[in-house]
Amino acid sequence: MSIPKWNQFKEANFLSRVPFLAFCLFIGWFIFMFLLLPNVTVLIDTFWADGQLSFSAFERLSKSDRAIQSVLNSFLLAAVLTFTVNAVGTFIVLVTEYFDIKGANLLRLGFMSTFVFSGMVLNNGYLYVYGDSGLLTKLLLQVFPNMDPNWFTGFPAVVFVMTFACTTNHMLFLRNGVKGLDNNTIEAAKNLGSNQGQVLKDVVFPTLKPILITLVIMTFQLGLGAMAAPIMVGGDFETISPLILTFTQRPTSRDLAALLSMILGIAQIVFLVVMTKNEKKGNYMSISKTKTRVTKQKITHPVVNGLVHAVSYILFFIYTTPLVLVVLFSFMNLQGISQSILSWEYFTLDNYINILADRNSYGPLLTSIGYSGIAAVLAVLFMTLVARIVMKNRNSKLAQTMEYLFYIPWLLPALMIALGLILAYDAPSSLLFGNSVVGSVWILPLTYMIMMLPSTLRYIKGAYYSFDDYLEDASRILGASSIRTFLQIILPALLPTALALVALNFNTYLADYDLSAFLYHSAYPTMGIAIRSNADATTNINAAAVNLVYSVILMAVSSVMFYLIYGRGSQAGERRSGIKKTKKTLKTPLTETEMSQVAPGKPAVGDNG
Amino acid sequence: MIEIKDLQVKYDDFTAIDNVNFEVKEGEFFTLLGPSGCGKTTTLRSIAGFIKPSKGSIELNGKNIIPTPVEKRGLGMIFQSYALFPTMTVYDNIAYGLKIEKHPKNKIHDLVYELAQLVELNNEQLQKNVSDLSGGQQQRVAIARALAKKPSTVLFDEPLSNLDAKLRKQLRAELKRIQRENGMTAIYVTHDQDEALEISDHIAVFNNGKIEQIGTPREIYDRSATEFVCNFIGEANFLGKPLVSYLNDHSPARRFDLDAQHYIREEKIKLWAPEGSDAVPVKVHVLDEVFYGTFTTYSCQFSDTTLKIMVKEDGTAAVESGKELTVYIDPKDILEYKGA
Numbered sequence: 001m002s003i004p005k006w007n008q009f010k011e012a013n014f015l016s017r018v019p020f021l022a023f024c025l026f027i028g029w030f031i032f033m034f035l036l037l038p039n040v041t042v043l044i045d046t047f048w049a050d051g052q053l054s055f056s057a058f059e060r061l062s063k064s065d066r067a068i069q070s071v072l073n074s075f076l077l078a079a080v081l082t083f084t085v086n087a088v089g090t091f092i093v094l095v096t097e098y099f100d101i102k103g104a105n106l107l108r109l110g111f112m113s114t115f116v117f118s119g120m121v122l123n124n125g126y127l128y129v130y131g132d133s134g135l136l137t138k139l140l141l142q143v144f145p146n147m148d149p150n151w152f153t154g155f156p157a158v159v160f161v162m163t164f165a166c167t168t169n170h171m172l173f174l175r176n177g178v179k180g181l182d183n184n185t186i187e188a189a190k191n192l193g194s195n196q197g198q199v200l201k202d203v204v205f206p207t208l209k210p211i212l213i214t215l216v217i218m219t220f221q222l223g224l225g226a227m228a229a230p231i232m233v234g235g236d237f238e239t240i241s242p243l244i245l246t247f248t249q250r251p252t253s254r255d256l257a258a259l260l261s262m263i264l265g266i267a268q269i270v271f272l273v274v275m276t277k278n279e280k281k282g283n284y285m286s287i288s289k290t291k292t293r294v295t296k297q298k299i300t301h302p303v304v305n306g307l308v309h310a311v312s313y314i315l316f317f318i319y320t321t322p323l324v325l326v327v328l329f330s331f332m333n334l335q336g337i338s339q340s341i342l343s344w345e346y347f348t349l350d351n352y353i354n355i356l357a358d359r360n361s362y363g364p365l366l367t368s369i370g371y372s373g374i375a376a377v378l379a380v381l382f383m384t385l386v387a388r389i390v391m392k393n394r395n396s397k398l399a400q401t402m403e404y405l406f407y408i409p410w411l412l413p414a415l416m417i418a419l420g421l422i423l424a425y426d427a428p429s430s431l432l433f434g435n436s437v438v439g440s441v442w443i444l445p446l447t448y449m450i451m452m453l454p455s456t457l458r459y460i461k462g463a464y465y466s467f468d469d470y471l472e473d474a475s476r477i478l479g480a481s482s483i484r485t486f487l488q489i490i491l492p493a494l495l496p497t498a499l500a501l502v503a504l505n506f507n508t509y510l511a512d513y514d515l516s517a518f519l520y521h522s523a524y525p526t527m528g529i530a531i532r533s534n535a536d537a538t539t540n541i542n543a544a545a546v547n548l549v550y551s552v553i554l555m556a557v558s559s560v561m562f563y564l565i566y567g568r569g570s571q572a573g574e575r576r577s578g579i580k581k582t583k584k585t586l587k588t589p590l591t592e593t594e595m596s597q598v599a600p601g602k603p604a605v606g607d608n609g
Numbered sequence: 610m611i612e613i614k615d616l617q618v619k620y621d622d623f624t625a626i627d628n629v630n631f632e633v634k635e636g637e638f639f640t641l642l643g644p645s646g647c648g649k650t651t652t653l654r655s656i657a658g659f660i661k662p663s664k665g666s667i668e669l670n671g672k673n674i675i676p677t678p679v680e681k682r683g684l685g686m687i688f689q690s691y692a693l694f695p696t697m698t699v700y701d702n703i704a705y706g707l708k709i710e711k712h713p714k715n716k717i718h719d720l721v722y723e724l725a726q727l728v729e730l731n732n733e734q735l736q737k738n739v740s741d742l743s744g745g746q747q748q749r750v751a752i753a754r755a756l757a758k759k760p761s762t763v764l765f766d767e768p769l770s771n772l773d774a775k776l777r778k779q780l781r782a783e784l785k786r787i788q789r790e791n792g793m794t795a796i797y798v799t800h801d802q803d804e805a806l807e808i809s810d811h812i813a814v815f816n817n818g819k820i821e822q823i824g825t826p827r828e829i830y831d832r833s834a835t836e837f838v839c840n841f842i843g844e845a846n847f848l849g850k851p852l853v854s855y856l857n858d859h860s861p862a863r864r865f866d867l868d869a870q871h872y873i874r875e876e877k878i879k880l881w882a883p884e885g886s887d888a889v890p891v892k893v894h895v896l897d898e899v900f901y902g903t904f905t906t907y908s909c910q911f912s913d914t915t916l917k918i919m920v921k922e923d924g925t926a927a928v929e930s931g932k933e934l935t936v937y938i939d940p941k942d943i944l945e946y947k948g949a
Binding site: 470476481 | 659685692
C-alpha cells in the first residue's frame with residue numbers, strides 16, 4: 001500500500017529527528033544525574049535525618065571545636081590574604097606594566113611563573129626551600145643551630161605560600177586593566193599639576209577600581225576554599241576544605257561535611273552576587289577619541305625608585321627560587337638532593353630515566369594526562385552540541401533553563417559537587433544502570449568534566465555568538481543541508497576556540513589535588529595525589545626525586561598548553577575562523593564575573609592554595 | 610518570474626513588512642530601496658527563505674516557494690559582509706555549491722576558472738585564502754560563488770556598501786554587465802539612491818515596512834508618488850505657502866491647492882525661461898553658493914522659502930551672492946502631495 005505523500009514527509013521528518021531527540025533525552029538524564037541529584041543529596045543529608053527535617057548537623061557542628069575553629073581559620077585566612085595578595089599582586093603589576101623598572105621583562109616572567117608553577121607542584125616547591133629539609137632551612141640551621149627545622153608551618157606559612165601563589169589573577173586581569181589605561185588621561189592629570197602619587201590615586205586606581213574590587217572578592221574566595229596549602233604547610237592550622245575531606249572519609253560525619261560544603265557554597269553564591277552587582281555598576285571605559293597606550297612612568301624620586309627596584313627583585317627571587325630549585329634539583333642525583341647541593345658532580349638524568357621507564361612511577365602522570373584529557377575533550381564536544389541547541393532556540397524557556405542548569409558547577413564549590421557525587425552514588429544506582437560511581441575509575445574524569453562544563457559552555461556560546469551568521473546563510477543558500485553546514489562551515493570556525501578550550505581545561509585539571517583527594521581510585525592515583533604522598537616527611541629521598549621530576553614535567557606540559565592557548569599557535573586559526581574580531585574570543589577581556597569563573601586560580605579547583 | 614503577493618512578516622507584536630506586493634520579470638534588475646529598518650532586507654531574506662513570512666506568498670515561476678527549504682530554492686545570494694567561508698581558499702569557496710551538487714571534479718575545475726575569469730580573478734588569487742584578499746576582490750569571489758550554480762535569480766543584500774566610493778562605482782557597472790551577460794534576474798537591496806537609479810530597471814521604494822512606489826528610475830525620480838519618495842530620492846525644495854500663492858497668482862496654466870505640500874527638484878529651477886514654457890519668473894535673494902566642480906548650488910530666499918538651485922558650470926551663469934536674481938519655475942515641474 002502506498003503511503004500518502006504527507007505521511008511520508010512526516011515519517012521522514014520524525015526519523016531525521018530521532019538522533020536529536022535521543023540527545024535531548026541524554027542531556028536531561030545527565031543534568032538530573034550529575035548536576036541536580038548530587039547537590040540535592042547534600043541538602044538532604046544536611047537537613048534530613050530519620051525521615052524528618054533535622055538540624056542535628058548544625059548542633060553537631062556547633063559542638064565540634066575543631067569544625068568551628070576550621071571555619072574561623074578559613075575566614076581569618078581569607079581576610080588576611082585579601083590584604084597580602086592584593087598588595088603584592090597590585091605591586092607586581094604596577095612594576096611590570098606601569099612603572100619604568102629596569103629588567104621589567106625578566107620580572108614579568110618571574111611573576112607569571114605561577115601560571116605553570118601552581119597547586120601541589122608549587123606547594124611542594126616551597127617546601128623544598130622552606131620545609132624542614134628545605135634549602136633555606138638548612139642554611140638557617142647553620143646560622144641558628146637551635147631553631148626549629150619545622151619553622152615553616154601553620155598560619156604564617158599558609159599565608160606566605162598563598163600570598164605569592166594567588167597573584168595569577170592579578171597578572172592576568174589587572175595587567176590587562178593597566179595595559180588598557182588611556183595614556184592621555186595620565187598626561188592630562190600631569191598637565192594639570194598632579195604628581196606621580198596623585199596620578200595613581202586620582203586616575204589609575206579609580207579606573208581600575210572595578211577590577212580591583214573583583215580581585216579582592218576572588219582572593220577572599222581563594223582563601224576560604226584553600227586546600228592544598230593548609231594540607232601541605234598548615235600543620236595544626238586547619239581550614240574548611242581539608243576538614244570536609246576528613247569528614248567525608250568518616251561515614252558518621254558526612255552530614256558535617258555536607259554542612260561545611262554548604263557554608264562554602266553559600267559564600268560562593270554571595271560572592272557571585274556581589275561580583276555581578278559590581279560588574280553592573282560598569283567599568284570606566286575610556287571616552288577618548290584617540291586612545292593611546294600607557295607609556296611606562298619613570299619614578300622621579302631616586303630613593304623611592306631604588307626602593308621599588310629592590311622590592312621588585314626581592315619578590316622576583318621569592319617567586320622564582322622554588323621553581324628554579326625544583327628544575328635544577330630534578331637533575332641532581334639522590335646524594336645531591338639529600339644534601340641540597342647543586343653541583344655538576346651530582347648531575348644526572350637518571351631521575352627522568354627511572355621515572356619514564358617505570359610503570360609505577362609514570363603511572364600517575366599517565367592517569368592525570370588521561371583523566372584531564374578525556375574530560376577536556378568530552379566537555380568541549382558535549383558543550384559544542386549543547387551550545388548549538390541553546391543558540392538555535394534562543395527564545396525557548398526550556399533551552400534557557402537547560403543552559404542555566406549547566407552553570408550549576410559555577411555556583412557551588414567543587415568539593416560540594418564531589419561530596420554530592422559520593423553521597424548520591426556510593427551504592428549501585430538504577431539510574432546509573434546498576435553501576436556505582438564511587439570507587440570507579442571514571443568518577444574523577446566525570447567530575448572534572450562536570451566542573452569544566454560552565455566555562456566551556458560560556459566560551460563556546462561566545463564563539464557561536466561571534467560566528468558570522470551570514471556564513472551559515474550562505475552555505476544554506478548554496479544548497480547545503482543543516483548538518484553539512486554545521487560540519488563544513490560552523491565546526492571549522494569553532495575549532496580554534498574548541499581546541500583552545502580543550503587545552504585550557506586540560507591544563508586546569510592536570511595537577512588537580514582537591515577533587516582527586518575525594519574521588520581518586522586507589523589503583524590509579526593522580527599526579528596531585530602522588531606529589532602529596534611523596535611530599536610527606538616520612539617518605540624517602542627517592543620520593544623527593546620523583547616529585548621534582550613530576551613537577552618539571554607538569555610545568556613543561558602546562559607551558560606548552562599556555563603557548564597553544566595564548567601564544568602564536570592560536571593566532572592563525574583565529575584569523576581564519578570566521579569569528580568576528582569585535583566579538584568575544586578566548587583572548588578578549590572578560591567581565592569581572594566571568595573572570596572568577598574561568599581564571600586559572602578559580603578557588604574551587606586547581607587553586608594555588 | 611518572481612511574484613510577491615500580500616507579504617507580511619511579524620515578530621510578536623511588531624510588523625516588519627506588511628502588504629508587500631511586486632513582480633520581478635525574468636532578466637530584470639529589480640531594486641528594493643529605502644532607509645535603514647524599512648523592511649527591504651526582511652523582504653529579500655523572506656525570498657531567500659531565511660525568514661518565514663506570517664502571511665502572503667512568494668511565487669517563483671508560478672510556484673509558491675515559502676514551504677521550500679532555503680537549500681532547495683535554487684537562488685543565488687550575495688551578502689553585505691560577503692560571507693565568504695574563511696576556512697577555505699578562494700577556489701573552494703567558489704566550488705562549494707558545485708561540490709554539493711556533486712559535479713565531477715574536472716567540471717567543477719572548469720566552471721570555477723570560467724567564473725574567475727568572469728569576475729576578473731587570476732589563478733594565483735584562486736589558491737589564496739579569502740582573508741588574504743582585498744575587499745573588492747572578496748566581493749568578486751562572493752559574486753562568482755553565487756553565480757556558480759547558475760541560478761536564474763540572484764539576491765543582492767547591499768553588496769557594495771562595505772567598499773569605498775570609487776570601487777563601489779566600478780563594481781556597480783560590473784554587476785550590471787554580469788547580470789546582463791548571464792541573463793539572470795536580480796533583486797537588489799540598497800539604501801543608496803544613486804546606486805538604485807543607476808543600476809535598476811525597476812525600483813520599489815520601501816518605508817516603514819510598506820512599498821511607497823514601484824517604477825522605473827525615471828518615474829520614481831520625476832513623478833515621485835509620495836512625499837516620502839520625493840524627499841528620499843534626490844534633492845527637493847519644499848515650497849512655502851507665500852511662494853505657492855505667488856505661483857498661483859502668476860501662472861494661468863496650473864493652480865495649486867494651498868493645503869497640500871509642494872516640492873521642486875533643485876535642477877528644475879532655471880536661470881532663464883526655456884522657450885515656449887509657462888515658467889514663472891521669481892525674484893529671489895542669493896544667500897550663498899557651494900562649488901562642486903561640475904556644478905554649483907545656490908541658496909536663494911523667497912519670503913519664508915529657501916530654494917536650492919543647481920547650476921551647471923558651463924561658464925554662462927553670472928550669479929553673485931548677496932544680490933537679487935530672477936529664477937524661473939515651471940508649474941508643471943512642481944510635485945504636489947495632498948493629505949500628507
